[in-house]
Amino acid sequence: MSDTTTLTSRSELYIAGAWSSDAERAWIEVENPATEQVIGRIPEATARDVDRAVDAAVALHKSGAWRDTTLADRADVLTEIAEGIDKRAADLQALYVTDQGGLSSFAGFTSATASMIFRDTARLASSLDLGPTKRDTPGGSVYISREPSGPVAAIAPWNAPLVLSAVKIAPALLAGCPVVLKISPETPLTLFVLAEVFSEAGLPDGLISFLPGGRDVGQYLISRPGISHISFTGSTAAGQQVMRTAAERMTRLTLELGGKxxxxxxxxxxxxxxxxxxxxxxxxxxxxxxxxxxxxxxxxxxxxxxxxxxxxxxxxxxxxxxxxxxxxxxxxxxxxxxxxxxxxxxxxxxxxxxxxxxxxxxxxxxxxxxxxxxxxxxxxxxxxxxxxxxxxxxxxxxxxxxxxxxxxxxxxxxxxxxxxxxxxxxxxxxxxxxxxxxxxxxxxxxxxxxxxTAPFGGMKMSGFGREGGIEGIEAMLESKQIQLP
CATH class of the missing domain: 3.40.309.10 (Aldehyde Dehydrogenase; Chain A, domain 2)
Incomplete structure (x- = not known):
């Protein structure tokens, strides 16, 4: 296990493949909800950080350095991330208790579930057919390919930051999409550990960024040109605002919202x-x-x-x-x-x-x-x-x-x-x-x-789209028809 102070206080953010500091960033104090004690502090992402993360994700996607890798290679990366999570399980479990107030008896389930999500998503690579696949129809013969939609803005809630971030990150990466993750300021610490796991994997610059911040940071992120898909988990009221913003650019959406x-x-x-x-x-x-x-x-x-x-x-x-x-x-x-x-x-x-x-x-x-x-x-x-x-x-x-x-x-x-x-x-x-x-x-x-690890999501005011399973990967893909004379 890492030193407690190192785990709970951070000075840098992981953006586009590198850890960086910025004197203009404000600080977020992290409390232990069982004691009300401030146990550490982390920097809050700025609009400049969002711009840097999104620009790098767009550049990577255009370059094809990740998009054109094989499914098998992407699956290997997800497996490596799962192994990294396993190695840091003790740190993740300790932070679940002190940062979120989660039960120590439940903490092992959260880290094991996050690891399982990356492993299971990697396993599904063998089930994906990205094409181009010939299809004969009454209107003619066509080829169908399925291509990554592009950079994904992922917004995870404070109540299950590690697990629900994994649910968003793993399928997007397997689909070939870079990810910019907005971290909730209420429970941010486990995701700094996850960022360290990614930083040690030696991945292309721009593939993933971790941005802690409140609603302003999230709103700026989802309104940025270059974001092709928004995956949001949160309240219905917040989801409605996300949907309104997405409508301006016709950005694709996955919304998992409130329930009763x-x-x-x-x-x-x-x-x-x-x-x-x-x-x-x-x-x-x-x-x-x-x-x-x-x-x-x-x-x-x-x-x-x-x-x-x-x-x-x-x-x-x-x-x-x-x-x-x-x-x-x-x-x-x-x-x-x-x-x-x-x-x-x-x-x-x-x-x-x-x-x-x-x-x-x-x-x-x-x-x-x-x-x-x-x-x-x-x-x-x-x-x-x-x-x-x-x-x-x-x-x-x-x-x-x-x-x-x-x-x-x-x-x-x-x-x-x-x-x-x-x-x-x-x-x-x-x-x-x-x-x-x-x-x-x-x-x-x-x-x-x-x-x-199976498709889940809501009906009615609880949102639309599905995360988990093969359906969660397919949500990050666009189908393209290639017609021949």
Missing amino acids: SAALVLDDAEPHDFVASLTRGSVVQTGQVCTTQSRILVPNSREAEWIDALTAAFETLAVGDPSDPSTEVGPLVSQAQVDRVESYVTSARNDGATVLTGGGRPSGPGFDTGYWFLPTLLTNTGPEMRVYREEVFGPVIVIEGYDTLDDGIDAVNDTEFGLGNGIYSPDVDRALALAPRLDSGTVSINTTGACI
Whole structure:
């Protein structure tokens, strides 16, 4: 493991193949959300840094130095990056805990997943056919080639910076596209380690740049001429602004946006069999996950059973120091996030909701500092309440009953979002048959989240396009028809 100070404080940014300093850059202070202590600082990218990164990416793409390499050679680079991530796993895991407040018990999963994404994307090189491939059609014979779209602006969110950056970078590079990555200032440190992994790989100048900064940096990046594709993960409101900017230059888009996912519990599901997985799906990463199943829908005939079981499970969750392996719920990322979560609970109370457990900030030893909020379970809510229809992005979950199965499915779909819903039943075939009726890009059966190496994304206001799998690579390619006389 590297020295802690070296990991948390940086003076240079990795741009277009080199580490550089600039006296004009401002500084971003990095906090530990469990203690509120400033643990380091990093430079913030400037407009000049964006220009340099994009210009280098455009120049590289035009030169063909990366675009014209073979898929096998690109795959070898991705495998090398995966190996680099593995070598730095201890550093990445330590930063996940101190920079983000993530649980030490979950940290290994994040670094292993990032490595897996690069390896699996490399594996998919053998499945790609870039052509030109002859195609005989009623209108004539043509050749079809698929070519890299060009430089990609990738914007990763603060809640999963390493994994979601990998999801954007790996397919773009395999497709032949340079990448300019905008890093969130809330949780930037793991991506400096990833930048070091890339810098040690000896890649062409301009292939990838890492730019920490806020919305102004991101907005300037996506509006720059030369960007051919924008891959954005974040809130729906921010995604709408990205879409408006992209429209000015008809820039290609992949948008993975907010969610208000539901867990549909069927009448044959027993609480003792599924309450543990439902609880984990509700509070993983303190609810700061876009696919958090924040609405739990249970049959009215068994609502009392489920309320008792879930309330008991929430009350026994261990809240505290994320570096303690026994902790199950850590801090939120910032004071702003605590205030946001608290406002939703206050609004729900004022609207008549019942707080079954939680509902506020913890007190006592260990909670004098840090950004904490108790796992909270609400009932007596409804579609008219903000907490029921809007994404809270915290450990605040509603549980409500439904009469018939059709009513339950209608309740799942009664939202403007469509990211990831779940079905819970011991009868997997029955759940599979119901999955097409749920309006979301992912449907999880007896679990939560999405498989990151298969195509995932949203419907409705949760965005469009798919990341992961072969589809994530194809999103970075343009099909070209070559017609012969």
